[in-house]
Amino acid sequence: MKLPEILSKIPRQTIYLIMALAIIIPLIVPIGMPINIMPQTKKLYDAIESLPQDAKPVLVSCDFDPQSMPELYPMLEALLHHLFKKNVKVLVMALWPQGAGMADMALNTIPKLYNKEYGKDYVFLGYKAGAAAVVLGIGDKLKNVFPADYYNTLLDSLPLTANITNYDDISLVISLSAGDPGYRTWLFYGQSKFRFKLGTGVTAVSAADTYPYLGSGQLVGVFAGMKGAAEYETALYRSGYKLTRRDATKAMDAQSLGHFFIMVFIIVGNIGFLLLRRSK
Amino acid sequence: MNISTDILIWISSLLTLCIFSFIFRDNPFYRFAEHLFVGTSAGYFIALSYHNVVYPNLIVPLFKEGQIIYVIPLILGILYVTRFIPQISWVVRIPIAFLLGWGSGVVIPAALQTDVIKQIQGTMLTRVSFARWDNGLWTIIILIGVIATLIFFFFSRERKGIIKPLANLGIIFIMLGFGASFGYTVMARISLLIGRFQFLLGPWLGIIK
Secondary structure, X not given: OOHHHHHHOOOHHHHHHHHHXXXXXXXXXXXXXXXXXXXXXXXXXXXXHOOOOOOOOEEEEEEOOHHHHHHHHHHHHHHHHHHHHOOOOEEEEEOOHHHHHHHHHHHOOHHHHXXXXXXXXXXXXXXXXOHHHHHHHHHHOHHHHOOEOOOOOEHHHOHHHHOOOOHHHOOEEEEEEOOOOXXXXXXXXXXXXXXXXXXXXXXXXHHHHHHHHHHOOOOOOEEEHHHHHHHHHHHHHHOOOOOOOOHHXXXXXXXXXXXXXXXXXXXXXXXXXXXXXXXX | OOOOOOHHHHHHHHHHHHHHHHHOOOOHHHHHHHHHHHHHHHHHHHHHHHHHHHHHHHHHHHHHXXXXXXXXXXXXXXXXXXXXXXXXXXXXXXXHHHHHHHHHXXXXXXXXXXXXXXXXXXXXXXOHHHOOHHHHHHHHHHHHHHHHHHHHOOOOOOOOOOHHHHHHHHHHHHHHHHHHHXXXXXXXXXXXXXXXXXXXXXXXXXXOO
């Protein structure tokens, strides 16, 4: 077999093996490549960082499932660390049924680290079906949509939620979004109508779609994929926040090496294709 | 190395390896994991839909609280089933029409506001856009990109004269957009692979923390 054929017919098993090694090795032996914080991440970080201690609560919507956990769960953990450390009150909800499970997992550990009291410092609203109606409904009256929290306690009986009526009583909404319903639901039915501040953390697949909304100011900032999560973790770390885990940051070496080999394969494949075409 | 003794982690890890085995070729292990996932997901969502949607939004208000108005969504819901009965399958159009009417009413103004009006505002050149020179430059590039891309999709005139180079410029902007999307898609897929390897090397094999 000649070189052009070898280059354009690399067995896929070989490609998979190289990709696996490119990811496994840096996970076991970290290289420690530098992480630069992109402007869109910095914008959302600054929006959270600038909240005063007596700020109105932040609403975090977990609009993702276990499939997008590697990208969005580190954002959720970092976000909760950030908000609790700053003593900002937090409301957590989900537009995806599995998102409630993700939120529950994070809320079982992180609030305890900051001695946060359920009902006073944070409330978990859980999942509610009918995303558009939920987002529109909160703009009218939160308690019409969520009469009770995830644990079936009436919101009127919880100190944090007793005085919350609608988006006017919320300082920032952050949707950790893996698709639809997600940040676009919050934009379409919430932000465009009720004009609240909206930030989002998205999977990398949807990251490019968020830029027009970022440019027009409809989104205050974006965490884009695992890279965005790593940038957020790094921003927090550099500002002195102590995170229990930094999964996204640890994964960045593997991410970079994986991308490097994909670029190599694209170049090699194209060279092989061009040589093969010329030889015919 | 500290291998897990948790049976659930073992099940999860072995199912991950079953799915990964598709890399070599289709095989019974892959098919077993795939069918198990489809079956479990279907069962999970049926139970979830009942407990999170049907029970709290229909059973409780209608049968436990006696709110008669909820008979309307009950009837509309039942009408969906008529599509399985050929003689009266046309009845399914009633709930679909209701849903389309509600959906259009809600979506059209929201889409206009979010994707048209706000986006046009965001493209306009204002004094604020030029507060910093780099910001001003990007705003001009975005404006040119939007106009060139819109001209590319303008099919009512033949592509000649000024329209031709602008449409070609539009193609460049579209390709840049596709490139960014593809790059991010690769990043997303690698992230998912990293997530699985982090799980296999961490909670399962205990090689990494």
